[in-house]
Amino acid sequence: MANKIYVGLLGLGTIGTGVARIIGGHQNKINQVVGQEVIIKTVLDRDIDKCKAFFGESVHCTDNFDDILNDEEISIIVELIGYVPAAKDYISKALAAGKHVVSANKDLVALHGKELVTLAKANKCDFLYEAAVAGGVPxxxxxxxxxxxxxxxxxxxxxxxxxxxxxxxxxxxxxxxxxxxxxxxxxxxxxxxxxxxxxxxxxxxxxxxxxxxxxxxxxxxxxxxxxxxxxxxxxxxxxxxxxxxxxxxxxxxxxxxxxxxxxxxxxxxxxxxxxxxxxxxxxxxxxxxxxxxxxxxxxxxGAGELPTATAVVSDVMNIAKNILLGTTGNIFNEYEIETRIAKPEQVINPVFMRLEVTDRAGQFLELAKIFATAEVSFDKIIQEPLANGKAIIVIVTHPMSKAQENEIIQAMEDNDDMKLKVHFKVLEH
Amino acid sequence: MANKIYVGLLGLGTIGTGVARIIGGHQNKINQVVGQEVIIKTVLDRDIDKCKAFFGESVHCTDNFDDILNDEEISIIVELIGYVPAAKDYISKALAAGKHVVSANKDLVALHGKELVTLAKANKCDFLYEAAVAGGVPxxxxxxxxxxxxxxxxxxxxxxxxxxxxxxxxxxxxxxxxxxxxxxxxxxxxxxxxxxxxxxxxxxxxxxxxxxxxxxxxxxxxxxxxxxxxxxxxxxxxxxxxxxxxxxxxxxxxxxxxxxxxxxxxxxxxxxxxxxxxxxxxxxxxxxxxxxxxxxxxxxxGAGELPTATAVVSDVMNIAKNILLGTTGNIFNEYEIETRIAKPEQVINPVFMRLEVTDRAGQFLELAKIFATAEVSFDKIIQEPLANGKAIIVIVTHPMSKAQENEIIQAMEDNDDMKLKVHFKVLEH
The missing domain is CATH 3.30.360.10 (Dihydrodipicolinate Reductase; domain 2)
Known part of the structure; x- marks a missing residue:
C-alpha cells in the first residue's frame, strides 16, 4: 500500500480550485483524521496553462484522462466536470479500473446513479456524492x-x-x-x-x-x-x-x-x-x-465554492479511511423497497387558488358548485373587485387529493367567466 | 462469527423501552442496512417483573450485570442507566472485556469521556454516544x-x-x-x-x-x-x-x-x-x-423517548456494521490539538445590561464615565422612569471583552446609586 493517498481531479473550475484549496489549507487536520497524507497528484483540465498557473510544479496537469486512469498510484478520482456524458464515461472507466469516485454532479447521479452504484459495488469501489445535493448541508x-x-x-x-x-x-x-x-x-x-x-x-x-x-x-x-x-x-x-x-x-x-x-x-x-x-x-x-x-x-x-468543496473533500477523506481499513465498497445503502409512484387520489394537501372571475351575480354560486361537485370545502376565501368589471377570488381549500384538484381545474377551464391564474400547494403544519 | 448481532441493554427506562421498540419495529430495514439480524438478548434492570412483562419470553431479564458481561455472544452493550458511577463501572468492564458500547449518558461522557475513549481504543472497541447531545439531532x-x-x-x-x-x-x-x-x-x-x-x-x-x-x-x-x-x-x-x-x-x-x-x-x-x-x-x-x-x-x-432511542439504535447499527467488516476501534476522531482556554481579554461580544439607578441629575454622567473608563461605547440606550424615584436604564454595548465587562460590573457595584440587574451576551449577526 502506498504511504500516501493520491487523488486525481477532473475539472479545475470553481469547485475544483476550492477542493485544491481545502486539501492544501487544512492538510494538518485532514492527515490526522485520515491517518495518512492526502495529495492531489494529477488534474485533468482542457486549460493546462491555467492549471499550471494555479498549482505550479506540485501537481501534474494534463488534458488526457488516461494519465489519471492508468496511474496506479491514484486511488480516488474527484469528478467535477459537469457535462454528463463525459462525466459518466470517465467515472465508469474509473470504477471499472478499481478507482474510487467522488462526484458533485447531481445531473449525473439523478440520471445514472443506480447504474454507477451497481458498477462501483461490482468493483468493490466507493462512490460518494454528498456535494450533489445542497452542497454545504450534509x-x-x-x-x-x-x-x-x-x-x-x-x-x-x-x-x-x-x-x-x-x-x-x-x-x-x-x-x-x-x-x-x-x-x-x-x-x-x-x-x-x-x-x-x-x-x-x-x-x-x-x-x-x-x-x-x-x-x-x-x-x-x-x-x-x-x-x-x-x-x-x-x-x-x-x-x-x-x-x-x-x-x-x-x-x-x-x-x-x-x-x-x-x-x-x-x-x-x-x-x-x-x-x-x-x-x-x-x-x-x-x-x-x-x-x-x-x-x-x-x-x-446550498452552493458556493468552499461549502461544496468541503463536502467533496469530506467524501474523499471518508474513502481514504476506507482504503486504509480495507473496507471500500461497503458504503452503500442496501435498504431497498419496490418503487411505486403514488396515484393522484393518494396525494392530499390543501391548495391555494387565485382566480379572476366576471364580477356579476351568480358567479360565486358557480364556483361553490364546482367545489361541491368535487367534494372539496373551503378553508379561507377572499374576494376583491378589480378595475375592469372583474373580481379576484382567493381560496385556500381544506385538504384535497390531486385527483380532486384536477377535477376542479378542469371545471374552471370549462367555464368562460372563470380564469384560474395560479394554484399552489399549501403545507399543513 | 455469530450470524446474529446480540445486544445487552442496561436500563429499561423510557429510552430503553424506546430502543427495544425501534429494534423490534424497524427490524426489516435494520437487518438490510446492517446485513445481519440485530437482537436484544439480555436486559439489565432492577425490576425484573417489569422487564418480563415488556418482553415476554423473547429476552433474558436479569439484575446481575455479569449475565451480560460474561455472555460471549453479546458484542454490543447499550448503557441507559443514567447514574454516573454505575454506568462508568459497567462501561469500563464492558470495554475491558472487548464489548462495544453505546451510551446516551451526557454526564458520563462529559466527565469521563476521554478516559473511556482511551480504554475503548486500547481494546479495539467502538464507543459511541450520539444520543448524549441533542437526542434527535445527529x-x-x-x-x-x-x-x-x-x-x-x-x-x-x-x-x-x-x-x-x-x-x-x-x-x-x-x-x-x-x-x-x-x-x-x-x-x-x-x-x-x-x-x-x-x-x-x-x-x-x-x-x-x-x-x-x-x-x-x-x-x-x-x-x-x-x-x-x-x-x-x-x-x-x-x-x-x-x-x-x-x-x-x-x-x-x-x-x-x-x-x-x-x-x-x-x-x-x-x-x-x-x-x-x-x-x-x-x-x-x-x-x-x-x-x-x-x-x-x-x-x-432534543429529547423524548423515540428520537433519543433512534440515535442510540443508529449508533448500534454503525457498530454492528463495523463488527461485520472487522473494523471496530477505528471510529475515533484522531484530530487533537492542545487545549488552551481563552482569557477574558479575548472573548468579545456586545452586551445587554439592565440597571436600576436613582433618578437624579448627574447619574447618567456617572454611567457614561464608567463606560468611558473601560473604553466601551454604547450601541443602544433606553431610559425610563420607575415609580419609586428610580429609573431603569437599558444598554446594548458595542462589542467589548469579558475583561472590560468585568471592569464595568465592578465599577457599578462600587456605586450605591446604581444597581446592575442583569447582563446578557448579545449575538452579532
Missing amino acids: ILRAITESFASDNIQKVMGIVNGTTNFMMTKMDKEGYSYDEALTLAQELGFAEKNPTSDVDGLDAARKMVILARLAFGTNDVTLDDVAVAGIRNVSINDIKLANRLGYKIKLIGTAEKIDDSVNVEVGPVFVPESHPLASVNNEMNAVFVAGEALGETMFYGA | ILRAITESFASDNIQKVMGIVNGTTNFMMTKMDKEGYSYDEALTLAQELGFAEKNPTSDVDGLDAARKMVILARLAFGTNDVTLDDVAVAGIRNVSINDIKLANRLGYKIKLIGTAEKIDDSVNVEVGPVFVPESHPLASVNNEMNAVFVAGEALGETMFYGA
Missing part, C-alpha cells in the same frame, strides 16, 4: 446514517439556492420576478439561461436523489417528479401569502404515502411558523420527518 | 464526519429543550418564569428539582462534549465552562429584547479564538433574523460555523 450522510434505524416518512426541502434568493428578494424587498432574476444573474447565482433553476429542474434532480436514499426506492426517476417552477409566482401572490400567514417557497417534496412515494417540486405556501419559512436568501434547508425521530431540519449553504 | 456525526475537512470556528446551540420550552412560553404566551417551570414539570419536560436544566448545567455538559469533538481540544472540562442559567431572565427582559429585535435563548457556545477555546452557557440576545431565534418549544438546534463550509444548522427534537 444531508445524504444524515439520511443514510443517522436515520438508518428509522423509517423516513417525508423529505422536504429548499434545495435550490437561486430561486430561494429570488423569492426572498421578492418577499422582503418587493422586487419583481424579472428584477430578482437580473440581480441573481449579476451576482452569479443564476445562469444566463436560468431554466434549470427557475423551472424547478435542478430541484427535481436533487429530490430524485433524496427520494432514492430516504425510502430505498431506487427506481424513482426524473419522469416520476411533478415539476413546477417559480415563473408564475407574482409579487401579488407573495403578498397574499403573507396576509394569510404564509411564505411562498420553492419546495421539493418526497413522501411515503402507504406503500407508494410521491415526489414533486413546486411553489408551496409554507406556514410562517414552519422552520422552512425562515430559510432565506441563497441558503438551503432540508426537512426530514421520521417515524421515530420526528421532525429534523438541516440548514446551510 | 450533530456529533455531522461534526466528526461532514466537517472532517473543515476547520470549525464555532458551535453554538440550543441544547436544552426544557429551558427552551420555558422561554418560548414566556416569550409567546406571557408566562412568568414560575408558571413556565410548573408547566414544564407537569408535562414531564422538567424534573422536580430543575437545577440541572434551569441553571445551565445540562447544557454545559453537552457543550463540553461538542467542544472536544469540534476542535480536538480533548482536555476541555466542565470547570472551563462559564455557566449561567435562566433563573434571572424576566418577562420584562424578554419584552425589552423583542423591542430591540432579539429573542432571548439559553445558548451554549464553544468557539475558537486564536489558538484558544471559549466555552460558555448563558441567556443570549439572538437577533430575530438568526436561524436560532426561531427554534421554539422543546426543540433543539446546533449551529456550526466552519471556515470553508460557512454557517450550518441542525434542528430537531
Whole structure:
C-alpha cells in the first residue's frame, strides 16, 4: 500500500480550485483524521496553462484522462466536470479500473446513479456524492446514517439556492420576478439561461436523489417528479401569502404515502411558523420527518465554492479511511423497497387558488358548485373587485387529493367567466 | 462469527423501552442496512417483573450485570442507566472485556469521556454516544464526519429543550418564569428539582462534549465552562429584547479564538433574523460555523423517548456494521490539538445590561464615565422612569471583552446609586 493517498481531479473550475484549496489549507487536520497524507497528484483540465498557473510544479496537469486512469498510484478520482456524458464515461472507466469516485454532479447521479452504484459495488469501489445535493448541508450522510434505524416518512426541502434568493428578494424587498432574476444573474447565482433553476429542474434532480436514499426506492426517476417552477409566482401572490400567514417557497417534496412515494417540486405556501419559512436568501434547508425521530431540519449553504468543496473533500477523506481499513465498497445503502409512484387520489394537501372571475351575480354560486361537485370545502376565501368589471377570488381549500384538484381545474377551464391564474400547494403544519 | 448481532441493554427506562421498540419495529430495514439480524438478548434492570412483562419470553431479564458481561455472544452493550458511577463501572468492564458500547449518558461522557475513549481504543472497541447531545439531532456525526475537512470556528446551540420550552412560553404566551417551570414539570419536560436544566448545567455538559469533538481540544472540562442559567431572565427582559429585535435563548457556545477555546452557557440576545431565534418549544438546534463550509444548522427534537432511542439504535447499527467488516476501534476522531482556554481579554461580544439607578441629575454622567473608563461605547440606550424615584436604564454595548465587562460590573457595584440587574451576551449577526 502506498504511504500516501493520491487523488486525481477532473475539472479545475470553481469547485475544483476550492477542493485544491481545502486539501492544501487544512492538510494538518485532514492527515490526522485520515491517518495518512492526502495529495492531489494529477488534474485533468482542457486549460493546462491555467492549471499550471494555479498549482505550479506540485501537481501534474494534463488534458488526457488516461494519465489519471492508468496511474496506479491514484486511488480516488474527484469528478467535477459537469457535462454528463463525459462525466459518466470517465467515472465508469474509473470504477471499472478499481478507482474510487467522488462526484458533485447531481445531473449525473439523478440520471445514472443506480447504474454507477451497481458498477462501483461490482468493483468493490466507493462512490460518494454528498456535494450533489445542497452542497454545504450534509444531508445524504444524515439520511443514510443517522436515520438508518428509522423509517423516513417525508423529505422536504429548499434545495435550490437561486430561486430561494429570488423569492426572498421578492418577499422582503418587493422586487419583481424579472428584477430578482437580473440581480441573481449579476451576482452569479443564476445562469444566463436560468431554466434549470427557475423551472424547478435542478430541484427535481436533487429530490430524485433524496427520494432514492430516504425510502430505498431506487427506481424513482426524473419522469416520476411533478415539476413546477417559480415563473408564475407574482409579487401579488407573495403578498397574499403573507396576509394569510404564509411564505411562498420553492419546495421539493418526497413522501411515503402507504406503500407508494410521491415526489414533486413546486411553489408551496409554507406556514410562517414552519422552520422552512425562515430559510432565506441563497441558503438551503432540508426537512426530514421520521417515524421515530420526528421532525429534523438541516440548514446551510446550498452552493458556493468552499461549502461544496468541503463536502467533496469530506467524501474523499471518508474513502481514504476506507482504503486504509480495507473496507471500500461497503458504503452503500442496501435498504431497498419496490418503487411505486403514488396515484393522484393518494396525494392530499390543501391548495391555494387565485382566480379572476366576471364580477356579476351568480358567479360565486358557480364556483361553490364546482367545489361541491368535487367534494372539496373551503378553508379561507377572499374576494376583491378589480378595475375592469372583474373580481379576484382567493381560496385556500381544506385538504384535497390531486385527483380532486384536477377535477376542479378542469371545471374552471370549462367555464368562460372563470380564469384560474395560479394554484399552489399549501403545507399543513 | 455469530450470524446474529446480540445486544445487552442496561436500563429499561423510557429510552430503553424506546430502543427495544425501534429494534423490534424497524427490524426489516435494520437487518438490510446492517446485513445481519440485530437482537436484544439480555436486559439489565432492577425490576425484573417489569422487564418480563415488556418482553415476554423473547429476552433474558436479569439484575446481575455479569449475565451480560460474561455472555460471549453479546458484542454490543447499550448503557441507559443514567447514574454516573454505575454506568462508568459497567462501561469500563464492558470495554475491558472487548464489548462495544453505546451510551446516551451526557454526564458520563462529559466527565469521563476521554478516559473511556482511551480504554475503548486500547481494546479495539467502538464507543459511541450520539444520543448524549441533542437526542434527535445527529450533530456529533455531522461534526466528526461532514466537517472532517473543515476547520470549525464555532458551535453554538440550543441544547436544552426544557429551558427552551420555558422561554418560548414566556416569550409567546406571557408566562412568568414560575408558571413556565410548573408547566414544564407537569408535562414531564422538567424534573422536580430543575437545577440541572434551569441553571445551565445540562447544557454545559453537552457543550463540553461538542467542544472536544469540534476542535480536538480533548482536555476541555466542565470547570472551563462559564455557566449561567435562566433563573434571572424576566418577562420584562424578554419584552425589552423583542423591542430591540432579539429573542432571548439559553445558548451554549464553544468557539475558537486564536489558538484558544471559549466555552460558555448563558441567556443570549439572538437577533430575530438568526436561524436560532426561531427554534421554539422543546426543540433543539446546533449551529456550526466552519471556515470553508460557512454557517450550518441542525434542528430537531432534543429529547423524548423515540428520537433519543433512534440515535442510540443508529449508533448500534454503525457498530454492528463495523463488527461485520472487522473494523471496530477505528471510529475515533484522531484530530487533537492542545487545549488552551481563552482569557477574558479575548472573548468579545456586545452586551445587554439592565440597571436600576436613582433618578437624579448627574447619574447618567456617572454611567457614561464608567463606560468611558473601560473604553466601551454604547450601541443602544433606553431610559425610563420607575415609580419609586428610580429609573431603569437599558444598554446594548458595542462589542467589548469579558475583561472590560468585568471592569464595568465592578465599577457599578462600587456605586450605591446604581444597581446592575442583569447582563446578557448579545449575538452579532
